Amino acid sequence: MTKIAPSILSANFSILKDEIEDVEKGGADYIHVDVMDGHFVPNITIGPLVVKAIRPITSLPLDVHLMIENPDKFIREFADAGADIITVHQETCPHLHRTIQSIKGAGVKAGVVINPATPAELIKPVLPDVDLVLLMTVNPGFGGQIFIPSVLAKIKTIATWRKEMNLSFEIEVDGGINPETAKLCKEAGVDVFVAGNAVFNKEDRKKAIASIRQA
Numbered sequence: 001m002t003k004i005a006p007s008i009l010s011a012n013f014s015i016l017k018d019e020i021e022d023v024e025k026g027g028a029d030y031i032h033v034d035v036m037d038g039h040f041v042p043n044i045t046i047g048p049l050v051v052k053a054i055r056p057i058t059s060l061p062l063d064v065h066l067m068i069e070n071p072d073k074f075i076r077e078f079a080d081a082g083a084d085i086i087t088v089h090q091e092t093c094p095h096l097h098r099t100i101q102s103i104k105g106a107g108v109k110a111g112v113v114i115n116p117a118t119p120a121e122l123i124k125p126v127l128p129d130v131d132l133v134l135l136m137t138v139n140p141g142f143g144g145q146i147f148i149p150s151v152l153a154k155i156k157t158i159a160t161w162r163k164e165m166n167l168s169f170e171i172e173v174d175g176g177i178n179p180e181t182a183k184l185c186k187e188a189g190v191d192v193f194v195a196g197n198a199v200f201n202k203e204d205r206k207k208a209i210a211s212i213r214q215a
């Protein structure tokens, strides 16, 4: 099943509640929350306080994407704040199994993510342990960047491994997703589409979500 996860990074933060309600009514499946620390990525966004503030606004799962160094230090805080899925970058986790175990130990679903230039092989050992694999289709840090097509081959590899290993994690993509790039990703095996600009920069969010889903 195709799922759409609007990224609030592109929302109007002065009316965040209205923005989230709008995409929920518009058919969103997850709310994607981009957490950036100014170290792992060249931008600073939001932390557990905002996750806690939006938790009561929506019944949708909060899909929390941690673009931070030392994510282990903050897993408990994000889980307590109401995250449903916590996704960590392989590039920030020298003890990846341990980090994934600690996310699950906090009672939430665990995701692992790699940047466009990181080989799929580096997450193969943890595939049996995760609920979600996120493949970055831009280098993380900002909304509104251009989709990197070479990631498509990596999506296909992960989808093949999922089948061969008889696993059921979701495959998610993030960055530069619009109806055209979503179509390519869908064909490669993607289930969950994160979209910032392609949803929040459109007047009619319901239509924007539907056009990505139908792609």
Ligand code: DX5
Pocket: 007, 009, 010, 032, 034, 065, 138, 139, 140, 141, 142, 143, 144, 145, 174, 175, 176, 177, 194, 195, 196, 197, 198
């Ligand atoms: C990128 C973030 C994305 C971003 C996507 O660093 O992880 O979630 O908000 O934005 P768009 O869809 O505009 O590329």
Ligand code: ZN
Pocket: 007, 032, 033, 034, 065, 174, 194
């Ligand atoms: Zn993201």
